[in-house]
Amino acid sequence: MSDPRVPVAALWEWQFRGLCRTTSPDTFFHPEGERGPSRARREARAKAICEQCPVVVECGEHALATQEPYGVWGGMTEEERQAIYREREAARPA
Template sequence: MDEDPELFFPVGVAGPAAQEQQARAKEVCARCPVSGECLEYALGVGVTHGVWGGTNEEERRALNRRARRHARQASSGSRSEERSASHAASRWSDQRASR
């Protein structure tokens, strides 16, 4: 892709300009064939800034919280299956693709 890498790293997460920049970056991610792998990488290494795999910082934090919650439930004998951050990334990608 011939996109400016700065597109994926807005200066902030609030305000109309930052939100518009995130939206443009997510549009690029939606067309990218490695978006899922990109998101898995970001979740795996704990990237805290920028748009990765079609997600912003807040969305990745939510995916990681969900994965940790499911892992705790699974280890405490709950019927819920353990879901890693990678599994959460796959589900996120599937949900985005079905839109």
Template sequence: MGATSVSWQDRGRCRDLDPDLFFPPVEAESTEQRHAREGAAKAVCASCPVQQECLSWALSNRERLGVWGGLTERERQLLTANRRRATRVMAAG
């Protein structure tokens, strides 16, 4: 996945799978189709030995599309927003 190969990606369970499972199609997909696709991708991620590295990389690089580290783009956005909120609360004391 991604333009630049990094070592953890060589150990990802998705390495030899169709990327279409992890990324939305160019054409629209129904909510039902998206849930099915994302669920299948997440099932692969759930047993991936580099899930944490993958998620960290996606968050650091602000990957906008696809399932990375077991989280969808929307879930990563929520995680980032929650982390920012927690940081602000802690900074405020």
């Protein structure tokens, strides 16, 4: 839950500093039916940008907190985030 003392706009300010803003969204989000080597190459390009990004931590935290279903966020692919969600679910007490 967000802190009521923090203005909502401030919660999103990190996005203005993301390197992804200077790159085509096509780098971070796959087109319909993309698979195999072409998908791996695109994801590698996106992750290389994320590695240099000053807000990669905030971006990754956001993606995990909101369970972002699509794209590369915080240097993580959709599949990598899904694996984290499964690990968290498995570690949750019954």
